[in-house]
Amino acid sequence: MKYKIGDTVTLKKGHPCGENRWEILRTGADIKLLCKGCGKQVWLSRLDFDKRIRKIELDGKMISIVHYEPEQDPIEE
Numbered sequence: 001m002k003y004k005i006g007d008t009v010t011l012k013k014g015h016p017c018g019e020n021r022w023e024i025l026r027t028g029a030d031i032k033l034l035c036k037g038c039g040k041q042v043w044l045s046r047l048d049f050d051k052r053i054r055k056i057e058l059d060g061k062m063i064s065i066v067h068y069e070p071e072q073d074p075i076e077e
Contacts, residue, residue, distance in 0.1 A: 004024070006024065007056055009057070010053075011053060012052045012053075015038070019037025019038065021037070022034060025041065030043050030045055
């Protein structure tokens with residue numbers, strides 16, 4: 001999986017509260033996100049999430065999802 005629980009991401013459009021940073025709370029067929037501004041939780045289907053995601057936080061910096069390569073799990077190697 002490209003995304004894991006605890007990752008911070010930005011989406012195409014911001015939340016009405018003015019914040020555009022979201023924390024991933026749950027993954028699977030649907031993705032559960034927590035708004036970092038107001039604490040609202042929303043569910044998106046994996047398909048909608050993949051269409052809307054723009055950036056992911058890595059080492060304190062937001063990088064484009066195009067350039068993001070998740071680290072390999074030792075089990076998969």
